[in-house]
Amino acid sequence: MPPLEHLTPDGSSSFPDWCRWGTDQLLADIRKTRGTDDADFGAPDLTEGIAHLEAARETLRRVWPEAALETDLLIRVIVYVQGCAFRSATLRQTFGAIYLGTSSVESTPAAFEALLHETGHHALYLRNFFxxxxxxxxxxxxxxxxxxxxxxxxxxxxxxxxxxxxxxxxxxxxxxxxxxxxxxxxxxxxxxxxxxxxxxxxxxxxxxxxxxxxxxxxxxxxxxxxxxxx
Known part of the structure; x- marks a missing residue:
């Protein structure tokens, strides 16, 4: 399998259009829910977040290898965003990617929980297709x-x-x-x-x-x- 991709909305050409579309959808949902005009997502520093995410993947392989395999098969891209007290999300239209806020990668247990959470959405979307x-x-x-x-x-x-x-x-x-x-x-x-x-x-x-x-x-x-x- 190809390595997991780590992306953030830093304004560069490396942030693809589908990611911008996805973050725009999430912002629209937040604004509708809260009734406010929250600012756009920012780009967090990825160094610590990626370290926690990778440590969480290793822990998952050790304590629940079946779930780790499911994550490796279904999740190909992690999109990290900052702002609006956003935690995490999955969109069916961008299947294979999960969106994580800074609180979801502030510690290894937080990242471990977020992987289980968002991989679960992916798995259930597949089941409900059939x-x-x-x-x-x-x-x-x-x-x-x-x-x-x-x-x-x-x-x-x-x-x-x-x-x-x-x-x-x-x-x-x-x-x-x-x-x-x-x-x-x-x-x-x-x-x-x-x-x-x-x-x-x-x-x-x-x-x-x-x-x-x-x-x-x-x-x-x-x-x-x-x-x-x-």
Whole structure:
């Protein structure tokens, strides 16, 4: 596989048009959500962020190699941006790229969590290309991953990525060298997963395949929560 690309909107010709289109879409969503006219994204210093990202990839290979392989297969470009308290995102139209804000690469555990999160979106986009999970995906509800109301289909994505984050962080937390931040992030992901499932259960209208998927996710959440949360 070719090496992972690292890009930032520095105004040079090395920042391709599709990246500019993607960051413009993200800015438009932020402005719509907040009702403000946030400034354009800036270009962060990549040195420390890339170091944390690469350390997170190595950790993922060690503690959950299957997830690391999935990331290596699906993610080809990392776009780093600074501003608007932006954390991370995936856009279907730029599949294969993930967009990371400075907070997502401020530490190795943060980058580890962001990789699990955004690779999860990629994986579920692929699954939903071949199978429909919900029949009322456009109905709007609230869930803990986003401050604004979002469609049921988005809440399914939230539950999916939170489950991956919680499980991956659990595996890392079980190693003797894991920093305390890993456990804190795992517990936060589990609490938000429980909240997202609580929002989905009365709202989502599942297909048969979607129901099987959700039942599996429920079992995963219950096992993790029973083991790691009071």
């Amino acid at each position: 199978a429909t999970f919900v029949t009322n995906g456009d109905v709007v509800i609230r869930h803990p991953l986003r401050p604004d109301p979002r469609p049921v289909s988005g809440a399914v994505h939230a539950a999916h990525v939170l489950a991956r984050m919680a499980y991956g962080l659990t595996r890392w937390a079980a190693t003797p060298t894991a920093p305390p931040e890993v456990t804190a992030r795992r517990d936060d992901a589990l609490r938000r997963l429980r909240g997202t499932i609580t929002a989905l259960e009365p709202a989502a209208e599942w297909t048969d395949e979607g129901r099987r998927y959700f039942d599996g996710l429920l079992r995963w959440e219950k096992e993790l929560t029973a083991t790691h949360l009071p």
